[in-house]
Each structure stands twice: as structure tokens, then as C-alpha cells.
Amino acid sequence: MRLNEIAFTDARPVEGYGPGFFRIGGQVHQGAILTGPGGTSAWGGYEDVDALLALAGQIDVLFVGTGAEIGYLPEAFRNRLEEAGVGVEAMNSPAACRTYNVLLSEGRRIALAALPV
Template identity: 70%
Template sequence: MRINEITFTDAVPVDGYGPGFFRVGGSVHTGPMLMYGAGANPWGGLSDEAALLDLVGHVDVLFVGTGAEIFHLPSALRARLEEAGLGVEVMNSPAACRTYNVLLSEGRRVALAVLPV
């Protein structure tokens, strides 16, 4: 087996998560979180559409973590994001964090909006 060290350049990956929190760069963030580039910021959840639309032009894909269980985004929200040119992938939060980290390590232009488990 060949093991390669993962480098994230300027971006910061999700280090871990648990009930109601996410760990990023050694800091604990409680509640919903939005990650893009080198930072993690509080996010207002699915009703905070403006924060998601601000990502347009900066990222190609937005991973939305819906907590412990997967559920569909409101169709109007998904339509506005896709019309703006943002690819949207919805999954539970653990899968969203893992997928975000993998694509981030590949240097991809990705963002993560997650609800806590």
C-alpha cells in the first residue's frame, strides 16, 4: 500500500465533527457552518440563501450537509443556486465533510455548508 501525505495549501479541511459541533483548524465551531477557502464561518442554515449565493464565481461545487440524515433542499433554493451557476451536491453532514476534504486536497474550488449532526 502506498500512503501519500495530503496537503491542503491555503485551504483548511474539516478535522472532525460531533453532536452540534465541527472542528476546523483546531478550533471548535458550534451550529451550522460555511467553509470556503481558508476559513470557517457561522451560517444561518438553509434560510441563509445570500451566504450561499455569495459563493458564485468563487467555487464550482457546493456540498450541503443536512445533518445526520439526508433530505432534499427546498426546490426554490436549489433552483436559484443552480441558475446562478453553482453546482450543488446534497448529502448527510459526515459524507459532505469527507467529500469536501478529498476535493479540497485535490485543489478543487469547493465550498461546504453543513448543519450539525
């Protein structure tokens, strides 16, 4: 098997999460987060679609963590992202973090927007 060393640039894997927080790149971030090629920042939830639209052309898929439980994304939210060419996959936040980490390790063009558990 061939292994490739990965340079994460500004994208870092999710190292942990818990009630109300995420740990990414050794830093704890309270509340909802957006992480990907531009680094990690606070995310304003489903009303903050502009921050996600700014990723169009930089990513192929956006994983949206819906909190502790799987939830449906608001239709207008999903439609705006898909119209901009951003693929969207919704799952609970723990699954979204794991999936993000696996695909990030493969060098894929992805981002994660997640509500805390």
C-alpha cells in the first residue's frame, strides 16, 4: 500500500467535540463552526449561508453537522448552496466530523459547517 503525506494547509482535522464546543488544530471553538480550506471560524447557523457561499469553487462538498441528531436542512438553505455549485451532505455533527476527517486525509476539497452537540 502506498501512503502519501498530507499537508493540510489551513484545513485542519476535527480533534474532538463535546457539549457546545469543537477542538480543531489544538484550539477550542465554542458554538457552531465552519472549517475548511480557509481555516476555522464561528458559523451563524442556517441563516449564515453567505459564509458558505464564499466557498463556491474552493470545495466540492460541504458537510453540514445538524447537532446531536440528524435533521433536515431548510429547503432555501440547501437550494442556495446547490445553485452556487456547492454539494451539500447533512448528517449529525459526530458523523459529519468523522466523514470530514476521513475525506480531508484523502486530500479532498471539502468543508464542514457544524452545530454543536
